[in-house]
Amino acid sequence: MAGDKIVMAKGAMMMIHNPMTSIYGGEAKDFREAADFLDKIRDSLVSVYADRTGLSSEELIQMLDVETWLSAEEAVDFGFADEIEESTAVTAYMRGAVASVNGVHMDFSRFLNVPKLPEPNNQRQRPAVRTVSPQNASTHGGVTILNLEDLKNQFPDIYTAAVAExxxxxxxxxxxxxxxxxxxxxELIANAKATGASVSDTAVAIIKAEKQKRAAAGNNMQQDANNSGINMVVTIAAEDGKATLEEKLNNTAKSIADAFNNIRGSV
Structure with missing residues (x-):
């Protein structure tokens, strides 16, 4: 909507929808803040669209809510575009939730409302793909695969949408x-950010690391206890069954003192 003149190719489509985001593990206030932020973005979109088309805010909000798809002709009629370029035709079809536009595939499964495009069996001919040099493209199964540079040059709108996604x-x-x-x-979080690791894989790695830390801490505590001799206190007292009460108390006190001396000496 920022251009002075918006031109759509014949056969192209435009879709307007509400802004979206994702929140993981947030509290209620986090979701409320996210919802308020999305409403602000939607209001900004409505303001821009209203200035461009002359439609009311209520009409535009309704169009955003249902994810409205517009043909090139409809986009011009509503005022979203200025004219249609007849010389550049777009060939498109729909297979399930995947749309193919001039041989470039896009997955629309995340959207509530998908474009109404013909099925591939209803096409008289296969979608056309612009000619590219062999150095910049490869062919697989009869379909020409474009690299990023060719996609950017030949289909800038699709490239921009893919980059934004x-x-x-x-x-x-x-x-x-x-x-x-x-x-x-x-360190785990920094490594995940640098390597592109998924959130789920990182969460599993964190759980494993915490488990290893707890196991190591338990082993260290057990080793410290063994080295100090504190575990021998109860054993000595139990084995000294024939000693008098006073002797048992003295033996226990001596064992405890020896254990603390060992701990203090190892620090």
Missing amino acids: GVTAERTRMQALDELHAPGNT
């Missing part, structure tokens, strides 16, 4: 990793 996913991953941070796992 990737940025959003990475930002969500980083936020989720930050929420896993706790004293003692800083």
